[in-house]
Amino acid sequence: MSLAGHLAPSRAPVFRGRPARGGLLVAGLAVGALMLLPVAYLVLRAAGASTESWDLILRARTLALAFRSIGLAAAVTASAVAIGVPLAWLTARTDLPSRRLWSVLVALPLVIPSYVGAFALIAALGPGGIVQDLLAKPFGVERLPDISGFVGAWLALTLFTYPYVYLLVASGIKGLDPSHEEAARGLGESAWSTFVRVTLPMLRPSIAAGSLLVALYTLHDFGAVSLMRFQTFTQAIYLQYRGAFDRTPAAILSLFLVALALGVLVMEHKARGRARYYRSGAGSKRPSRVLSLGRWKWPALLFCGAVTAAAFALPVSVIAFWLIRGAVSGDGLNLTWAAAGNSVLVSGAGALVALVAALPVALLAVRFPGRSTTVMERLSYSGYALPGIVVALALVFFTANFSPALYQSLPLVVIAYVVLFLPQAVEPLSASLLQLGPRMEEAARALGVRRTRVFARIVAPLIARGLVSGAALVFLTAMKELPATLLLRPTGFETLATRVWTGATAGLYAHAAGPALLLVAACAVPLYVLARRVEVREVEVKAD
Amino acid sequence: MPQGERGPIVRRLAGLMALVAAVGMLSACGSDSSGGSGAGGASLVVYSGREEELVAPLLARFEKDEGIDLEVRYGDSAELAATLLEEGDAARADVFFSQDAGSLGVVAEAGLLTELDDSILERVDSQFRSDEGLWVGTSGRARVAAYNTNALAEEDLPDSVHAFTDPEWKGRIGFPPTNSSFQAFVAGMIATEGEDDTRAFLGGLVANEPETYEDNEAVVRALAEGVIDVGLVNHYYIYEVEADEGPIPVENHFFTGGDPGALVNAAGVGVLASSEEMDAARSFVEYLTGDAGQRYFAEDTFEYPVAHGLKPSVELVTLDQIQSPDVDLSDLGERLQPALTLLAEVGLL
Numbered sequence: 001m002s003l004a005g006h007l008a009p010s011r012a013p014v015f016r017g018r019p020a021r022g023g024l025l026v027a028g029l030a031v032g033a034l035m036l037l038p039v040a041y042l043v044l045r046a047a048g049a050s051t052e053s054w055d056l057i058l059r060a061r062t063l064a065l066a067f068r069s070i071g072l073a074a075a076v077t078a079s080a081v082a083i084g085v086p087l088a089w090l091t092a093r094t095d096l097p098s099r100r101l102w103s104v105l106v107a108l109p110l111v112i113p114s115y116v117g118a119f120a121l122i123a124a125l126g127p128g129g130i131v132q133d134l135l136a137k138p139f140g141v142e143r144l145p146d147i148s149g150f151v152g153a154w155l156a157l158t159l160f161t162y163p164y165v166y167l168l169v170a171s172g173i174k175g176l177d178p179s180h181e182e183a184a185r186g187l188g189e190s191a192w193s194t195f196v197r198v199t200l201p202m203l204r205p206s207i208a209a210g211s212l213l214v215a216l217y218t219l220h221d222f223g224a225v226s227l228m229r230f231q232t233f234t235q236a237i238y239l240q241y242r243g244a245f246d247r248t249p250a251a252i253l254s255l256f257l258v259a260l261a262l263g264v265l266v267m268e269h270k271a272r273g274r275a276r277y278y279r280s281g282a283g284s285k286r287p288s289r290v291l292s293l294g295r296w297k298w299p300a301l302l303f304c305g306a307v308t309a310a311a312f313a314l315p316v317s318v319i320a321f322w323l324i325r326g327a328v329s330g331d332g333l334n335l336t337w338a339a340a341g342n343s344v345l346v347s348g349a350g351a352l353v354a355l356v357a358a359l360p361v362a363l364l365a366v367r368f369p370g371r372s373t374t375v376m377e378r379l380s381y382s383g384y385a386l387p388g389i390v391v392a393l394a395l396v397f398f399t400a401n402f403s404p405a406l407y408q409s410l411p412l413v414v415i416a417y418v419v420l421f422l423p424q425a426v427e428p429l430s431a432s433l434l435q436l437g438p439r440m441e442e443a444a445r446a447l448g449v450r451r452t453r454v455f456a457r458i459v460a461p462l463i464a465r466g467l468v469s470g471a472a473l474v475f476l477t478a479m480k481e482l483p484a485t486l487l488l489r490p491t492g493f494e495t496l497a498t499r500v501w502t503g504a505t506a507g508l509y510a511h512a513a514g515p516a517l518l519l520v521a522a523c524a525v526p527l528y529v530l531a532r533r534v535e536v537r538e539v540e541v542k543a544d
Numbered sequence: 545m546p547q548g549e550r551g552p553i554v555r556r557l558a559g560l561m562a563l564v565a566a567v568g569m570l571s572a573c574g575s576d577s578s579g580g581s582g583a584g585g586a587s588l589v590v591y592s593g594r595e596e597e598l599v600a601p602l603l604a605r606f607e608k609d610e611g612i613d614l615e616v617r618y619g620d621s622a623e624l625a626a627t628l629l630e631e632g633d634a635a636r637a638d639v640f641f642s643q644d645a646g647s648l649g650v651v652a653e654a655g656l657l658t659e660l661d662d663s664i665l666e667r668v669d670s671q672f673r674s675d676e677g678l679w680v681g682t683s684g685r686a687r688v689a690a691y692n693t694n695a696l697a698e699e700d701l702p703d704s705v706h707a708f709t710d711p712e713w714k715g716r717i718g719f720p721p722t723n724s725s726f727q728a729f730v731a732g733m734i735a736t737e738g739e740d741d742t743r744a745f746l747g748g749l750v751a752n753e754p755e756t757y758e759d760n761e762a763v764v765r766a767l768a769e770g771v772i773d774v775g776l777v778n779h780y781y782i783y784e785v786e787a788d789e790g791p792i793p794v795e796n797h798f799f800t801g802g803d804p805g806a807l808v809n810a811a812g813v814g815v816l817a818s819s820e821e822m823d824a825a826r827s828f829v830e831y832l833t834g835d836a837g838q839r840y841f842a843e844d845t846f847e848y849p850v851a852h853g854l855k856p857s858v859e860l861v862t863l864d865q866i867q868s869p870d871v872d873l874s875d876l877g878e879r880l881q882p883a884l885t886l887l888a889e890v891g892l893l
Contacts, residue, residue: 506597
């Protein structure tokens with residue numbers, strides 16, 4: 001067996017405790033029940049379908065749409081991994097100049113809603129766009145290559161979703177035990193070969209988790225594909241609502257989308273494998289070495305710069321351009337501070353509740369792996385795979401009819417964010433639990449410490465990075481959420497996303513630019529502080 | 545690992561949770577207490593599929609003139625219609641103010657709207673109200689061929705939309721196939737000319753390699769840039785884009801002779817049968833179809849007033865002059881699914 005074979009994640013069976021029971025199981029079942037609401041609603045709607053509706057769905061076109069959606073999801077996921085993994089490695093493990101700044105900059109595109117990003121791409125690169133105007137005079141460029149259709153949707157979704165892979169993998173790299181890599185280097189493997197044959201396999205859970213978030217995001221995205229005019233499954237669902245005002249075919253199509261997502265989940269499960277990703281011997285981790293880039297420094301900088309320019313600087317410049325043009329023509333800046341406060345409040349609450357809901361799901365799935373816990377974890381993804389409008393209508397139906405006090409209230413918006421984005425909290429948590437391993441918990445339990453205390457004193461501090469990433473991902477995604485917020489918010493409750501929408505639907509970009517820029521700022525500041533704190537902590541730990 | 549420092553993360557998280565929960569409850573209570581009927585004056589809940597930027601000034605004027613408070617929930621017309629269907633008998637809205645007849649039709653068909661008084665219904669042409677009297681039009685929007693005035697003159701444009709299947713228009717035309725206003729136009733053509741002719745027309749359009757766009761406004765912007773020469777859109781998007789960009793070299797051309805390309809669709813309003821504020825709701829509908837409302841649509845949103853006896857703002861061709869096709873808007877609903885099917889068949893969806 002090769003050297004790498006010995007060092008790669010071991011194939012030994014994973015830890016199997018006793019079957020889950022007690023509070024954890026009850027909490028897990030409660031979360032599972034909440035997450036199943038959208039599917040229950042869809043089954044209810046599809047059950048009343050006439051044969052006509054089924055004829056409408058069971059056509060070659062539906063199959064074609066499924067292939068287009070799968071193709072787009074596969075392409076976007078592949079390119080997001082190709083961008084996100086190298087960025088994570090460069091910012092976490094090398095002497096890249098000003099790497100702390102880069103580690104924040106390359107995460108920032110996450111805060112740009114895909115509909116705003118796609119719009120900015122079209123405004124910049126489309127026919128008659130800003131770039132063409134700039135090139136027209138000096139170079140006589142009449143027309144740029146068309147960026148609509150598949151290419152446009154792929155480009156926009158890649159640029160605005162790769163941070164999911166980047167953030168999860170960066171967090172995964174920081175949680176890695178460097179002893180395997182050191183052994184490989186000590187035995188004469190090159191830096192590159194160590195990365196490919198040792199580091200990458202160890203990062204499989206993080207890469208798989210990030211890919212899953214990107215793939216499912218692509219499946220449910222409407223904004224980017226609709227602006228880029230690429231027909232997908234999700235777009236067909238919206239057409240049924242908006243064009244034909246027909247809920248039944250929309251429900252059937254949505255159930256197909258859930259089935260597609262389950263297919264993706266099975267693939268992710270296979271990719272993650274049944275390996276063990278924690279240290280099995282004695283000893284504890286120590287900080288890993290910083291790798292010198294040498295003459296690769298400039299290409300690395302160019303790569304980081306190009307990605308940041310396309311995915312962050314470009315859309316922000318386009319928004320700023322509209323803002324300034326609006327201000328010059330007397331439209332004012334439309335900096336909606338109250339909406340910004342509302343956004344932060346409701347997204348923050350969504351992030352914290354999602355974190356609490358994600359804990360039992362992740363703990364059960366990682367520590368008590370079995371058929372029922374796996375099924376429970378997988379089902380909790382159904383909300384994330386569905387377009388926002390479907391989840392919103394499901395919650396309208398259940399709360400308006402069975403819990404009127406909750407309907408159109410702030411707590412309902414928070415619940416909607418949990419149903420929509422729970423996997424974004426579960427994935428980083430599971431990944432860090434996988435890296436932690438069960439040894440310390442077992443030791444503490446053997447010493448007679450209560451379960452809850454073991455969690456609070458030992459597990460939580462050690463998976464702090466996963467907790468923080470999970471909450472941050474949900475917060476940032478909830479800040480951008482539109483369809484569910486529009487339908488479920490208390491009347492008159494404005495968020496930044498609803499303000500952007502109000503301006504954009506009236507075609508008044510100057511009115512949309514202010515809230516859009518505030519949205520970017522309101523997300524960028526916490527992201528920056530978060531990244532700085534993580535870095536500072538690490539330096540402190542290293543100094544110990 | 546400095547455990548003493550990291551230990552309290554759970555406690556800190558719990559503290560943060562408690563804080564957020566407290567703030568959330570406070571604001572929820574706050575919105576509850578202001579949510580009920582205000583002391584004295586009536587309060588009306590409006591689901592508005594019409595854009596806030598367009599109608600908020602009019603609604604504010606209504607509140608002032610009539611002394612009735614409005615709680616307005618803005619959204620997409622079709623999505624608000626779906627919301628009303630899901631709410632069913634537990635409807636929160638008193639009135640539904642919709643961008644298009646289709647959204648009103650589906651809510652009416654579900655039996656959620658109540659009949660309006662004849663005195664209100666008779667204010668508008670029978671074309672612009674529900675056959676059963678369940679909703680009434682508030683303003684009209686006409687389908688037109690908008691054209692770039694640098695590329696074309698008014699006399700270059702045909703009388704019928706069918707002419708755009710001619711090879712002379714190859715590569716010069718644009719429209720938004722995924723937009724509900726375009727789909728309503730296709731449904732209107734099915735209603736007047738049947739599915740086969742509509743399929744032939746759409747096939748001819750596709751053969752001319754059209755540019756397709758996300759919405760009407762994107763078509764008008766492309767026209768302004770000279771990317772296309774002609775676009776099939778609603779008449780008022782020129783004014784919307786000009787409000788943002790300043791003057792653009794684009795004009796509207798109206799088809800004649802009852803051509804399906806000249807369909808006039810209506811925005812409208814209906815009252816929910818479950819409403820407990822029937823008097824206030826009635827005032828709202830009267831206001832929109834009355835002098836103040838109709839004048840606002842004519843002068844501020846560049847739409848067509850639909851009540852008898854009012855003229856649109858000076859620059860517009862008047863509604864009487866538009867030779868629109870003989871289509872009953874309340875019949876359009878059942879043609880929408882066939883329209884989507886045809887659009888998919890020819891590869892436009």
